[in-house]
Amino acid sequence: MDKAAYKRVIIKLSGEALSGDKGMGIDEEMVSYVVDQIKRVVEEGVQVGIIVGGGNFWRGRQAKSMDRTAADHIGMLATVMNAIALQDALEAAGVPTRVQTALTITRVAEPYILRKALRHFEKGRVVIFACGTGNPYFSTDTGAALRAAEIHAEVLLLAKNIDGVYDDDPRKNPAAKKLDEISYIDVIQRGLQAMDTTAISLCMENKIPIIAFALHEKDSIVRAVNGEKIGTIIK
Numbered sequence: 001m002d003k004a005a006y007k008r009v010i011i012k013l014s015g016e017a018l019s020g021d022k023g024m025g026i027d028e029e030m031v032s033y034v035v036d037q038i039k040r041v042v043e044e045g046v047q048v049g050i051i052v053g054g055g056n057f058w059r060g061r062q063a064k065s066m067d068r069t070a071a072d073h074i075g076m077l078a079t080v081m082n083a084i085a086l087q088d089a090l091e092a093a094g095v096p097t098r099v100q101t102a103l104t105i106t107r108v109a110e111p112y113i114l115r116k117a118l119r120h121f122e123k124g125r126v127v128i129f130a131c132g133t134g135n136p137y138f139s140t141d142t143g144a145a146l147r148a149a150e151i152h153a154e155v156l157l158l159a160k161n162i163d164g165v166y167d168d169d170p171r172k173n174p175a176a177k178k179l180d181e182i183s184y185i186d187v188i189q190r191g192l193q194a195m196d197t198t199a200i201s202l203c204m205e206n207k208i209p210i211i212a213f214a215l216h217e218k219d220s221i222v223r224a225v226n227g228e229k230i231g232t233i234i235k
Contacts, residue, residue: 005227008047008121010153011038012144014160015056015082017215024056026085030215035089037221038126042095046225047121049151050128051144052086054078072136076103079140083130084108096125102134102143114150121151141195145202156203156210157224158195163214164232165194181233194234203234210234 013034020027042048057078060071083099090097098120099109110116112129120127132143141158148156165187168176184204187194194200194212203210211224213231223230 003226004041004044004046006046006154006225008049008151008153009041009155009157009225010049010051010144010148010151011157011159011221012051012141013053013082013086013215015053015078017159017161018052018082018086019056020216026056026082031085031089034086034215034221035093035095037219038090039093039095040222041225042124042126044225047124048126049117049121049147049153050083050086050126051132051140051147052079052082052128052130053140054082057081069136073103076131076134079130079132080105080109083128087128090126096123097128098125099128099130102129102131117151138198139196141199142202145195145199145206145208148208149202149206153208155224156208157221158210158212158231159215159221160212161214161216162212163217165192165212165234167192169193179232180229181235184234187234194232200234 018026018030020030038048054075058075060075063071087097087099100112100117101109102112104111117127129147132138132140133146144156164178165182166176166178170176184200187200188197211231211233213220213224
């Protein structure tokens with residue numbers, strides 16, 4: 001049964017989303033929930049790349065006296081922990097998976113090589129991209145946009161802990177309204193906190209639509225891949 005609206009996707013999972021209600025670390029129930037959905041998507045014939053954040057272990061802004069480069073490198077290593085945990089859970093569920101890292105850590109993962117990643121997709125494997133772009137001063141959002149452009153993904157699925165893009169911060173303004181659709185340039189000009197500006201610009205230049213939605217909503221990843229209207233589309 002092939003219901004998918006897309007053949008190749010990048011899923012950006014925030015570290016905070018993987019922590020579930022705990023706020024820190026990895027919530028096994030949330031990981032199982034994510035794995036179940038990814039397995040169903042792969043069984044539909046979709047090629048899946050995943051970018052993971054590391055905010056459930058480390059956020060650079062918490063290191064106020066630390067050099068930014070050092071703090072960002074710690075954040076990259078945090079993404080590797082999430083990637084390995086996700087790989088372990090996927091393979092336990094019978095989904096062949098490879099982790100590729102932008103920093104070279106060959107004892108635990110492959111280095112990122114585009115042609116190798118594409119070959120993994122052809123063989124039906126999920127590829128988890130860790131360490132963002134591998135460079136400090138760039139977020140994992142930018143890493144997701146970059147990998148999406150490189151692998152020619154048809155869509156970037158932004159799975160977060162909020163159910164879309166709002167016209168203001170809904171945590172501070174109860175009257176904030178969720179937007180069903182918005183253009184890349186409007187997100188940038190209005191300073192909306194969907195993704196960082198570099199990531200939005202990269203997607204705009206490469207015409208990659210972004211669907212932002214809440215990971216915790218029932219079957220949200222499957223619904224997004226199957227083309228159901230969910231969250232906010234940025235295009």
